[in-house]
Amino acid sequence: MGYDVQLYRWENIDRERQYQGEDFFADDAQVLPFTPAQAQALHQRLLAYGYQLVRQAAGQQYYLLPEAGTSALLTPQGLFFSAGPSLASRFEAGMTASEFTDTGEFAKYDPQAGGWEEPPE
Numbered sequence: 001m002g003y004d005v006q007l008y009r010w011e012n013i014d015r016e017r018q019y020q021g022e023d024f025f026a027d028d029a030q031v032l033p034f035t036p037a038q039a040q041a042l043h044q045r046l047l048a049y050g051y052q053l054v055r056q057a058a059g060q061q062y063y064l065l066p067e068a069g070t071s072a073l074l075t076p077q078g079l080f081f082s083a084g085p086s087l088a089s090r091f092e093a094g095m096t097a098s099e100f101t102d103t104g105e106f107a108k109y110d111p112q113a114g115g116w117e118e119p120p121e
Helices: 012-018 036-048 087-103
Strands: 003-009 052-057 060-065 070-074 079-083 106-110
Touching (some): 036 052, 079 087, 087 106
Antiparallel strands (some): 052 060, 070 079
């Protein structure tokens, strides 16, 4: 079984909690997109972590970290990490997403863990 974790602008936490519809993340009009500077910073950080940009199309960038068995998809609205079934792959995806929240600009959403990761106090 795979593992998926997502990164969004932190402002989306309150927006998602107040959303009255069925699926907040499926409604692109609700999810605040990254600013160009944020998208560029995420791209640079993925490269610094060893992810390789393997494909770009229609505003989306697809990355692989082959040795860890993880991939990442950067879209205007979110950064989506996918891991294979191994514990090492899951750990890599989850930790990388958590580390990317250290600037305070982004929030990690983990559907397997029930939602938003609360920032450390």
